[in-house]
Amino acid sequence: MPSELVKREMRTENLPHIWCPGCSHGSVMRALCQAIENVGLERKNTVIVSGIGCSSRAVGYLNFDTIHTTHGRALAFATGIKLANPDLHVIVLTGDGDISAIGGNHLIHACRRNIGITCIVMNNTIYGMTGGQYSPTTPTGDFGTTAPYGNIDKDFDIPLLAASAGATFAARTTAYGIAQTITVMEKALKHKGFSVIDVASICPSYYGRRNKKGDAVKMLQWQKENSVPVKMAQNMTAEELKGMIVTGIFKDVEEPEYTEEYQKIIEKAGGKR
Amino acid sequence: MSMKKLVTEVTWCKGCGICAAFCPRHVLEIVNDKVVIKDEVSCIKCGQCELRCPDYAIWLQEVDHE
Ligand SMILES: Cc1ncc(C[n+]2csc(CCOP(=O)(O)OP(=O)(O)O)c2C)c(N)n1
Ligand code: SF4
Ligand code: SF4
Ligand code: SF4
Numbered sequence: 001m002p003s004e005l006v007k008r009e010m011r012t013e014n015l016p017h018i019w020c021p022g023c024s025h026g027s028v029m030r031a032l033c034q035a036i037e038n039v040g041l042e043r044k045n046t047v048i049v050s051g052i053g054c055s056s057r058a059v060g061y062l063n064f065d066t067i068h069t070t071h072g073r074a075l076a077f078a079t080g081i082k083l084a085n086p087d088l089h090v091i092v093l094t095g096d097g098d099i100s101a102i103g104g105n106h107l108i109h110a111c112r113r114n115i116g117i118t119c120i121v122m123n124n125t126i127y128g129m130t131g132g133q134y135s136p137t138t139p140t141g142d143f144g145t146t147a148p149y150g151n152i153d154k155d156f157d158i159p160l161l162a163a164s165a166g167a168t169f170a171a172r173t174t175a176y177g178i179a180q181t182i183t184v185m186e187k188a189l190k191h192k193g194f195s196v197i198d199v200a201s202i203c204p205s206y207y208g209r210r211n212k213k214g215d216a217v218k219m220l221q222w223q224k225e226n227s228v229p230v231k232m233a234q235n236m237t238a239e240e241l242k243g244m245i246v247t248g249i250f251k252d253v254e255e256p257e258y259t260e261e262y263q264k265i266i267e268k269a270g271g272k273r
Numbered sequence: 274m275s276m277k278k279l280v281t282e283v284t285w286c287k288g289c290g291i292c293a294a295f296c297p298r299h300v301l302e303i304v305n306d307k308v309v310i311k312d313e314v315s316c317i318k319c320g321q322c323e324l325r326c327p328d329y330a331i332w333l334q335e336v337d338h339e
Contacts, residue, residue, distance in 0.1 A: 002282060003323065003332035015285070016328055022289035026327030176295075178324045204289075217294040220325075 009033035011063050019054060022216020024175035024201040028122050029058045031178050032093070035185035046089045049078040051103060054129045054203075055095035055122035072103030075110045078117050086116070086259035089189065096123040096137040100156050104136065111165035114193045115258035120185065121158055121196065124203035132206030139243070143210045158198040163251040169195035170251040175202055176223035177247065184249065193257045200227075200245050277318045277333040283307045286330035292322035301331075 002012060010033065019025050036046065048064050050056035052071035059066035069077045074092045082090045099107050099121050110117060126144060127133040134144030134151045137158065141150045159170040169191040173181040181199055188195035202208065202219040213219050223245060230248035233241055266272070279300070288306030293299075298315040301308055301322065308331055310316075323332040 002285070002329045003280075003334065006329045006332075010329075016287075016330075019327065021287035021327075022291060023327055026329070027325050030329065031324070176325075182324075216289045216291055216327075220291060220295070 005033055005037065006030070009036065009063055010061050014061050017061055018057070020203075020205045022202065022204045022219075023054070023128075024124070024199075024216075024220075025055050025058060025122050027175060027178055028120070028181065028199050028201060029061065029093075031181045032058075032091070032120060032185060033062070035182050035189060038182070039186050039189045041089050041189065045087065046091065047078075047081055048091045048093060049074045049081065050093045051095070051098035052129070053095035053098045053127070055124075055201075056093065056098055058093045058122075072098055072101070073106065074098065075103060075106040075117070075119065079110060079113075079115055082115055082117055082259055083262065086263070090117045091189070092117055092119040094119065094121055095128070095135075096121060096125060096158070097127045097133075097135040100136040100158060100161075107162065108165040111162050111167040111194055111196070113258040114166055114168050114255050116193055118185075118188045118191070118195045119197070120188075121198045122201045123158060123198050124201040124207055125155070126203050126207035126210075128203045128206055132203075132210055138207075142207075144207075145210070159196060159250045162194075162196040166194075167196050168193035168251065168253050168255050169249070170198075171196070171249045172198040172200065172245065172247050174200040174223045174227055174245060174247060176220045177227065180247065187249070187252070191252070193255060200247075276336055276338055278336045279310055279313060279316050279318070279322075279331070280334045281308050281310065281331045283330065285328050287328050289327065291325050291327065292331050295325060296322055 048066045050059040051074040059068050078090045078092045125137045133146040136156045163170040171184045204216040227245045233246045286308045290303045293301040300312050300316045302311040
């Protein structure tokens with residue numbers, strides 16, 4: 001039998017999960033459960049939404065009202081749920097492919113609306129589920145099944161993309177730094193407006209193997225040695241920051257939230273919720 | 274008084290080695306792809322193994338003592 005936290009927050013009858021040995025999706029999912037408990041979100045007021053991918057399978061294990069939607073569309077479903085009942089805490093769990101490739105348009109528009117949803121990206125810089133195709137966050141030069149000679153695309157920086165598109169909370173943490181991941185998740189869950197956390201994650205099976213990054217331990221060790229807090233990064237040159245993971249909160253501001261603004265429209269039009 | 278005890282569920286362990294590699298006190302070892310508590314007295318109950326284990330196969334459990 002697992003820990004009390006896992007017994008409370010997960011559907012233990014579906015465990016152990018199917019993720020590969022060392023895949024960080026498991027520890028990030030546990031971190032979310034811990035953050036939800038620390039903040040005290042009520043199960044009856046919390047909905048967790050995912051798209052498609054190894055990461056998106058998390059909703060099958062979480063003991064909440066969950067919905068496993070179509071590839072890239074988690075934010076579209078989440079937007080509908082939040083608008084139907086703005087009192088709900090709506091959390092989206094997604095992968096880098098799900099949120100920034102097929103779902104990229106939904107991401108920027110959810111940011112722009114500043115709708116009260118927390119979006120957690122389990123960013124392993126690859127399409128894990130389909131066998132290792134490069135994604136919009138695969139670093140330039142890295143390999144995937146669809147980039148056998150190296151990826152020539154530039155990679156997205158998800159927190160910077162989200163912040164510039166209008167998200168009011170944008171952060172990055174790592175799978176190695178799981179304690180920080182929990183505290184940043186707590187802040188994001190309490191934030192009013194759209195919050196995005198990019199969790200630098202590892203896929204030892206596809207990204208790791210194809211890029212000769214070693215096993216899960218080596219990949220986490222690499223994260224440990226190559227992470228810089230955002231405050232320190234501000235005093236570093238682009239050259240010094242090359243290949244580093246900048247961690248911390250990039251943006252945390254208060255702006256009008258979408259469902260509250262929408263409520264005003266309903267009232268102006270003489271309607272009731 | 275409440276205390277914490279290190280517990281494992283080896284049937285859930287996938288032998289990734291993350292818990293052992295980042296344990297600050299070298300309490301853990303991987304033997305035949307499964308976690309083994311080899312030096313329990315050195316454990317400082319920091320919980321890092323529990324935080325990082327992707328498979329919920331190791332954790333600190335509250336135990337009651339007289
Ligand atoms: C409309 C549609 N297109 C393509 C796919 C195939 N597909 C399934 S998962 C996936 C990518 C998942 O990558 P990511 O979101 O990064 O998650 P990971 O598996 O790495 O956790 C793709 C392309 C699909 N299921 N549906
Ligand atoms: S393929 Fe990659 S992302 Fe998918 S479960 Fe395995 S390690 Fe995790
Ligand atoms: S609680 Fe800390 S010291 Fe004890 S086994 Fe886990 S990581 Fe090591
Ligand atoms: S981290 Fe978990 S799954 Fe990996 S070896 Fe340790 S107990 Fe086993």
